Amino acid sequence: MSLRDKWILSIERRALAAIGLLAALPVWCQYPGQVTKSTKDAPDLRAVAVLEWTGEAGHPKASRLVPVAVLDGGQLQDGGLYLARPMPLAVSGEVEYELQRNGQPVGLFDIKNAGQEQGSWVGYGTWKSLPKPKPQPSMSEVARNRIEDEYSDRPVLHRKHHADEDGTAGKGGSSDSASDADRPTLHRKDTGGDASASTQSPAPDTDRPTLHKRDSSDSGSAPPDDPDRPVLKKSKKKPTEDVGHVDSLPGFTDPDRPRLQRGKSGDKSAEVLPTLMGLPPDMEQAVAVSDAKSRPEHPWTFSWSNVDDEAKMKSGLEAIARDALGVTPPAAAPAPLPKKARKNTKLAPPVEPPPPAPLLDEQFRVFELSYSSGATLVLTAHSDGPLNQQKFVTLIAQPDFYGNLLVLLKNVADGARLDETPRMRLVDAVNAMADNRGELLFELRSSTQRQFALYRILRGQAEKLFVSSGGSFGAAGRP
16 A cells, blocks of 8 residues: 555545534534545655665565655655654555665565654564566567467358268269268158058067056055064154253352453454664665655666776775874875985985775765766765774765866764764665655764754755654664
8 A cells, every 4th residue: 555545544534534523513603515625636645764674685684664754745744753643654554665776676665563662663564575577578479479369360160071971972872871881860750551661660679678557456466565574663752851961150250260252362463573673783774665656767876987987086085084084194204314414315215105094884885866967976984993982974075077076065973972963874865856866865873863864966065955853762882
């Protein structure tokens, strides 16, 4: 069931409640006309969520779906609060989500039931694989089926060929009898006195059994009954009554005594129990979209014209990230020589720079968020050390006309002050506005809470389009 059907059902329920309220008002304040709302004008809802799981993709050990936003009438609403009665519409039962990776479907997720985890609604369900497409027939099979179809519907009449319809038929009776001697023929019974016909009729069979009507005059000549023959007679004795003996029990009021009752089972346990709690380190995320309309696939993967350009852009972003994290070691300057010794002293070999500091949990993605829009680069990483000493960086950049990096957004968070500035973790790109343009979906994670934010990249700027309500998921462990 799509979100649009759920929305129509909620509208009908509200209409019934409004009708009952109008019926309770006095007659003089009733509206004389009739107000109706056509369900054809209902907007097409589109929900965006994040599926989180541990284990293998497609067969997770534990999973949950976190609602992010619902597109209603061109406006993004909070998916965790939209039509919550009490559960939001985005995680109500029988809602199906399509799991995507770079805009391409990778699976389906059906919501079975929902629950609250530390103040936020999440959905539980099952991960299903995509339906297999029907195999396309080859050109030879298509041509063969077309030829068979042309001749299969054409009626053909055939005249049955008899054995007597031979080339010698009609020339003489001898030839007919010779062609089919065992063929049965019909003869008319002759009732006249034709001697020739009577001589040709077969003689009656004397051994053939015949049925005769019994004569009533022979009833007296029946043989007498056999005196030794058994006879069934009805018994005159009255049968004993089959009555059960029941004794009343004394007053027995044991409250723990089991009782059998007729009816359905009282098991009201959830279909899918919550199994994923908190933020485990091995948790993975994927974008989930539920839409009433079938829209064409739009992959967000960018194709480089030169393979070396990707490595160049990644190296440039890593250098910016190290500067933002403060892990770039300063270059060692050579010691100055005295003026008298400069002429006679040979130049020392150049000192090799130290290796760059490692970027932990580095994630580098390149998107094409709209057709012919160019590359959009996203890099996320953090420094080494305990959580309160780590720093997190997120960069969004685009190459300019000359091939230089243009940073659109730089977010640096300190592990000791995540409640003030949360870290940004990229989930994926998603078409949240149903306008064939992708937005970047980030998770904003603090020390105890988290939110989800959508960013639109347009005209060289990164605009924050939507932020969901916060939810408490416990203390975040070390990534």
